[in-house]
Amino acid sequence: MLVEVYLLRCAPGGLLAYRREEGLLGAGEAPDAAATRVGTGRDGQPGPPPAVLHSTSWRHLDDGTIVLTYAALPDPQPGRPAVAIRDRTVAASGDPARPSPPVVRHEQVAVHAARHLALIAGTDPAVRLALERLPELGRALASLAPVPAGQLAR
Numbered sequence: 001m002l003v004e005v006y007l008l009r010c011a012p013g014g015l016l017a018y019r020r021e022e023g024l025l026g027a028g029e030a031p032d033a034a035a036t037r038v039g040t041g042r043d044g045q046p047g048p049p050p051a052v053l054h055s056t057s058w059r060h061l062d063d064g065t066i067v068l069t070y071a072a073l074p075d076p077q078p079g080r081p082a083v084a085i086r087d088r089t090v091a092a093s094g095d096p097a098r099p100s101p102p103v104v105r106h107e108q109v110a111v112h113a114a115r116h117l118a119l120i121a122g123t124d125p126a127v128r129l130a131l132e133r134l135p136e137l138g139r140a141l142a143s144l145a146p147v148p149a150g151q152l153a154r
Helices: 031-040 106-121 125-132 135-142
Strands: 002-010 016-024 052-060 066-073
Touching: 002 031, 002 106, 002 135, 016 031, 016 106, 016 135, 031 052, 031 066, 052 106, 052 125, 066 106, 106 125, 106 135, 125 135
Parallel strands: 002 066
Antiparallel strands: 002 016, 052 066
16 A cells, blocks of 8 residues: 655745655554655654644555555645646546546645645644644645535536
């Protein structure tokens, strides 16, 4: 099983940006622990835990690998390159009976994860409090439509 973590931060101009890290789930390791390890590791050394870590989705790859996706913020290594989210298109299959899209780009997964956090920021007091301590990042997340995925306009 593969664990991927989208580490969120603000890019210049208040845009939301992400950096993606991935790693295998260790034997006997809980997925949340793996996401913390993958997302905060520095040269093999664990960093401080994220203010927010949340499982946002999973998907199946053609080779049979299951990918567990997490969003984390803030990015513990803000000096590393990140991708500004400019395209807010959500991956969709176009067929309501077959929900898996034929192609999923990393930016689309990052958008889904960020929208997921924007949604729970309105319902989870702990996430809301964490974002109050990160106001620029909180504003960037709030700019995303905090509605259930089935209601998102494309």
